Amino acid sequence: MRRLFFLFLLLPLWSLAAETSENELLDDALDAELAALGVADGEELRLLRGNFYYSYLNGQYYRTLYYLDQWEKAEGAEGAPELEAEVMRAAVYLALGLEEQAEAKFFAVAEQGGGASGDAWYFLAQRLLNNADYDGAEIAAINSLRADPALSPRYEQELRSILVSAVAQQNRIEEAKSALAGMLDKSIWTGYARYNLILAMIRQNHKSRDLEALIDEAVYYLPKDEEGRSLRDRVLLLAGIAAMEREKHKLANRYFREISLETVFSAPALLHYGWNLLAEWKYEDAIQPWRILQRMYDPYHPAVVESLLAVPHTLELVEAVNQSVLAYERIEDNLSVMVDELRSSNQPELLDAWLEEWRLTNAQQDWGWERQQLTDLQDSPVTRFTQGLLDDDAFVRQLAVLHDLDRIQADLADMQRTLALWDEVLVVRRQHLENLGGDALLDQMEERQMDVLRKVLAVQDKLLDEDETVFSYASESDKVRIERLRNVVGYVTSLQKIGTPTRDLAPYKERWRRMRGIQLWDIYEEQPQRKWDTERDHMKLRSETDSLFAQLEHTRTSMQWAESSWRGFPEQVQNIQARISATQALISTIQLQQADVLKLYASEYMDDLDRRLTLYLSQARLALARLYDDSLQKHVVENPEVGQ
């Protein structure tokens, strides 16, 4: 069991680091400009690149690939394909779980070398490390540090941590130490780098003095926040177990005592602390951490189960026989119940229901790197026994594959629904446009527009004629007055014909001439202003007519575009629908296979647990038998008459 915990601790901290990196990504001190990512010359290119980064940073990976394609197409048109796009494509592929495609892309890019920005290489290094591709992560990290445009300052510590971890994971301790030397002591990333280096040093049986110094340094500099405390406990637990293995029990005790009771590492720490004290023959002291462990944690926790047997074993060593017997009896009862429960849970139909529930619980999670919380199993009798499976990388990987398949299937169903709606939209659009009768409508509008134009031209002709007239630009009232003057001429003429001697017509003629003069004066005085106003109004009218003509042209273009807005699309929709159906069928088959693999995995794990618990049960019963036998023998020796 101890070995199991040790292995658990040896698992690198990649997933934890990845989670934190997302937060780091959103660090407050964000001051980089687009220039830091390398701005392209063309505006469209700049926008496409910016759109790509926006969707990437917001985790919209489908859209990210779309923008990446558009960006690449635009780059290609200018004859300058960018390496950065390829680096980022590899990172997106990794994010979506397309490891092989990402790897192929990465090697192609690495062969070309340079070119991409420091940030692009950083994103790739991060994904490669998460994927346990240490060699690739190291190359990407080095490229990032050397890149131009340079890496944004906010990523520097994380990137150096990736470099240290990747090198340490390849067991190159001295190089990892050199890389670590360039990091800031108090950064959490330095803490992760130190932890991974400690792991490598333990694996390689490195010199104790160096190892202990590094452990002290790691613990001392970690931040005092929740993440820092959790990492501190992890480092101390690892250090304690390593010291135990080296039989440095005092040192191990020091490490175990420093571990808090508030993190996931507390339970294994209490268990190991007890074993370490037992190894020092401190029997009574050893029981205390186990008691705390049993009080604080679920009875099915693997550390608690192991401690249950450890307590009576210790009591036996201190010759507290009665207490030991009582403890063994209690354990036998507990273990018997556990084994019964385990066997009743390890049934195909229960495993089916368990897996189905897990799939439903995780249905909302995305696929690719967004599925970090997948390992949360729901509360159920099966989960009580399969919790340990979550420490098994292979199982978690298979679980992730099933989840990805479920998500893909859900995405495909969404796509089908969307396409069905589009199909409907296209039919409606086509009918609407046909009913609209675009051409007839346009002809009618054009006819009306021509009428207006004709009227405008007629007005223009009239204006030209107006200049030729005597009373040009006269107002209506002027015209009435002119008409009156004209009528007066008839009257005066008829009076002249009558010609009575007493009637003197001269004053009438004089008044008429005066009136005519005033009238002409009035008209000619206002004529320039009226002419100007009329011409201005006419120009306005011309301008409105021109706009109307332009609008008609635009409407004609719009109608032509609208006419073609459905053409060719139904075929495209049907084509994609057929491809989706084929993919759905393929994925359904793989889903079934994958679910079977996982159920078999869980069942075998429970069989193994069954064997282990049965072994514990046998040990408890054997111990009980031995204790009873010892007691009986003792009783027989003390009372010889009983034996006869």
Next chain:
Amino acid sequence: MRLLLIIALLLPQLSLAEDAAVRKEVLAAKETVLELNRDLYELERELLSPATTRAAFNLTLNHGEYFEPLSIEISVDDELKVQHLYTERQVKALRMGAVQPLGDINLAPGKHSVRAVVRGVDHLGQGRELSVTEMVNKTSKPLITELVIVDRDDLQSARVQLKYW
């Protein structure tokens, strides 16, 4: 007995090979889904806003020291066309130099009045509203617009500009 041993030795290899085969199938399926998604996205874009009528709106935040956007509204010819509320993650992506694709709309050819109102907070935490109104001319080519929020160090303030081409 030897046959049994060979079979026993081969079993893990077979299961490994099976695992690799499933893995390959899964990878191929994922790739197909990505292609399908990309095609669907393109199709949707073409259906919703064909190149001839497309007007694409983008937003960039230059520095963003004096202004943090909380929401944006874009009206074209007094009709509200685009609305968006920002999340913390989106604002931080913008501050890192990313360009937000606000969306595509359809515009008829000719002149249009575009008005953008960006609401947010300044560096003192006070509510602020930046706005810009411009006449844009839509031709038969897609209209690409970019709203740029620029810091003005001299006034310790920010303003929004509309670029289009």
